[in-house]
Amino acid sequence: MRAIQITQFGGPEVLRPVELPDPVPGPGQVAIEVTRAGVNYADTHQAENSYLAPASLPLVPGSEVVGHTPEGRRVVAMLGSGGYAERAVADPNLTFDVPDDVDDAAALALLVQGATAWVLLRRNVRLEAGESVVVHAAAGGVGSLAVQLARAFGAGRVIATASSPQKRKLALELGADVAVDSRAEDMTAALIEANDGRRVDTVLDMTGGRVTDESLRALAPFGRLAFYGMASREEPRPVRPANLMRFSTTVSGMWLPHAFLLPGDVVGRAMTEMFELVGAGKLRPVLGGEYPLSQARAAHEALRSRATTGKLVLDPTR
DSSP states (O other): OEEEEBSSOOSGGGOEEEEOOOOOOOTTOEEEEEEEEEEOHHHHHHHTTOSSSOOOSSBOOOSEEEEEOTTOOEEEEEOSSOOSBSEEEEOGGGEEEOOTTSOHHHHHHIIIIIHHHHHIIIIISOOOTTOEEEETTTTBHHHHHHHHHHHHTTOSEEEEEESSHHHHHHHHHTTOSEEEETTOSOHHHHHHHHTTTSOEEEEEEOOOHHHHHHHHTTEEEEEEEEEOOOTTOOOOOOOOHHHHHHHTOEEEEOOGGGGGGSTTOHHHHHHHHHHHHHHTTSOOOOEEEEEEGGGHHHHHHHHHTTOOOBEEEEETTO
């Protein structure tokens, strides 16, 4: 089969098209003929071995695929790796049937980005009706869905941040009440101003660095910040527990694989709810572009340049 393989860690240049043997399903695993593979920002960390889960070489990257099982089921599945290929194998517990009214790219957007947004809002910050929520990188895969889900969950004010006028316009079209330049000199002041002079209740942050530091200072008493990525590749300042007590604030972290360990099939419930919202026209996954499998490097370059909006996918037939 055609696949993308990494034999040394580094930037996008380490992604190379190769021919590999088909993967063989182990006991209980599901074989999938891949029609589209998702590209995530975490994949760029995996390629350079800076992700939360250490990688080993050689590696076929990619954590999500959509396609058909030998029995003809159309499914979307989360993988540990192996998604950038014509064929993959998956754990049935991480595999979900896709309704006919949800296309391949939309299904991929919902699996990682959508489930991440859902868990952040429902489990991390536990958004309550009427509360304000800041969504950083609001034109990205997670952010574009988080803006819409926050609105669907009853947020009182949705504040988006994005780096360009076009991205801020998109965030407003998706339901944000106000859009802030993510390059604001003082993010604390910008967020408070965007919330009509009040401190904010919740923040979803995947940027890191000073954006995290300044967002934390913008929280109201009992405000919550959920940290789920570090796109800037800059560490925020250490959080002092005494300051959390002083301002009655909460900082949490989230890595989606842990959500599959929660009782009650949390990710399955998230997928069901989001599929229903898409079918009802109340949730629109933003599709950022489709690349041939052979151009996976170009997809990573686009992601790392912060030039993309929405979900990127690879087409293994090209």
